[in-house]
Amino acid sequence: KSWLDSGLKPRAVTRDLDWGIPVQVDGDDGKVLYVWFEAPIGYISSTKEWAQNNNKDWEHYWKNPKTNLIHFIGKDNIVFHCIIFPIMLKMFGDFILPKNVPANEFLNLEGDKISTSKNWAVWLHEYLIEFPNMQDVLRYVLTATCPETKDNDFTWKEFQTRNNSELVAIYGNFTNRVLSLIDKYYEGKIPNPKIVNDSDNETLKEVVSLKNDMESNLNEFKFREALRNLIGIARLGNKHLADNEPWKIKNENPERVEQILKTSFEIVTYLAVLSEPFLPFTSEKLKKMIGLNKTGWSNLDNLGSEIDFNFTITNKEMLFRRIEGSEIEFQIDKLKKGL
Numbered sequence: 001k002s003w004l005d006s007g008l009k010p011r012a013v014t015r016d017l018d019w020g021i022p023v024q025v026d027g028d029d030g031k032v033l034y035v036w037f038e039a040p041i042g043y044i045s046s047t048k049e050w051a052q053n054n055n056k057d058w059e060h061y062w063k064n065p066k067t068n069l070i071h072f073i074g075k076d077n078i079v080f081h082c083i084i085f086p087i088m089l090k091m092f093g094d095f096i097l098p099k100n101v102p103a104n105e106f107l108n109l110e111g112d113k114i115s116t117s118k119n120w121a122v123w124l125h126e127y128l129i130e131f132p133n134m135q136d137v138l139r140y141v142l143t144a145t146c147p148e149t150k151d152n153d154f155t156w157k158e159f160q161t162r163n164n165s166e167l168v169a170i171y172g173n174f175t176n177r178v179l180s181l182i183d184k185y186y187e188g189k190i191p192n193p194k195i196v197n198d199s200d201n202e203t204l205k206e207v208v209s210l211k212n213d214m215e216s217n218l219n220e221f222k223f224r225e226a227l228r229n230l231i232g233i234a235r236l237g238n239k240h241l242a243d244n245e246p247w248k249i250k251n252e253n254p255e256r257v258e259q260i261l262k263t264s265f266e267i268v269t270y271l272a273v274l275s276e277p278f279l280p281f282t283s284e285k286l287k288k289m290i291g292l293n294k295t296g297w298s299n300l301d302n303l304g305s306e307i308d309f310n311f312t313i314t315n316k317e318m319l320f321r322r323i324e325g326s327e328i329e330f331q332i333d334k335l336k337k338g339l
Contacts, residue, residue, distance in 0.1 A: 003079065011084075013033060014033060015031070017032050020033055041088070047062060068099045068100075073102075073103050075106070102148075104147050105147035105151045106147060107154055108152070109155075111153060122331075138159075139280075142154070143278055146224055156331045159323070163322070170238060175234075176317075176318050177241060179290070181247070185250065188314055190265055190311065193255060195255075196259060197259045206236055207270055211270060214226045214229035237267040240260070244256075266303060268286070269292060269307060272287045273295055273299075
């Protein structure tokens with residue numbers, strides 16, 4: 001905005017470097033294109049290459065008014081994606097322009113700027129070895145701490161807290177309790193009572209409201225808020241079970257227990273589908289656990305018809321495991337030793 005307010009001024013698009021795309025300038029050798037002048041053009045050339053390899057028309061994407069071009073970037077690249085690249089697109093043919101440029105602030109690590117040269121970083125290949133089958137946990141925490149509006153900090157302690165207090169204690173605990181109770185009371189068959197309690201309907205309305213909020217936040221690129229909506233659905237599920245305590249009334253009111261667990265299972269179903277953007281591996285696993293392999297986001301408005309009441313639940317394993325303090329101390333020590 002300050003650039004526009006003060007008026008655009010000439011800006012050099014070459015640098016004096018011994019690597020890069022050479023630029024022939026009379027009387028001045030050693031010039032190359034500035035990387036952020038030429039790099040966005042790679043978005044188009046990579047689309048061209050993909051289209052050629054897949055028998056597609058690249059212009060259908062870059063010159064189609066119905067295409068939405070979204071740039072997800074860091075704040076240090078705003079100028080190039082909001083001013084320079086759009087000008088280039090406008091000057092050379094009927095290219096579409098970016099519709100939105102969600103720009104994040106900076107994410108620090110344990111209070112300091114991330115630096116790969118100083119080994120002050122979390123290396124993904126090491127993470128996958130030291131936390132096997134926990135890709136979704138890292139996705140979850142990175143989304144929860146995403147610096148959408150201001151600089152933020154990734155810490156291993158918060159990583160542990162969010163995993164143990166949210167994914168394990170809320171999300172995982174709820175899904176495990178529901179599936180375990182259905183297995184215990186109905187030999188894994190999902191209950192399907194003819195009458196639904198009014199309070200259960202109110203709970204499901206709250207779930208749908210959170211689902212709608214989540215969709216809106218995703219469409220507006222507010223991923224942290226969308227993630228809060230997702231874990232909010234799991235919180236509702238936990239509250240529904242805690243308030244109704246089906247284990248206490250199984251003998252005297254079996255019909256009510258069926259209603260409670262049917263509603264709880266529907267909430268699990270919502271979680272299985274809605275988790276896909278943030279927890280893709282968990283979403284796929286949970287869908288298989290509840291017999292919901294083909295249900296996608298577009299089916300959520302008719303979720304009741306998607307439940308297979310002939311399916312038998314046999315897998316009730318916890319979706320997440322607790323992270324011990326010793327594991328976190330190891331990661332912190334490793335960072336310090338790498339300096």
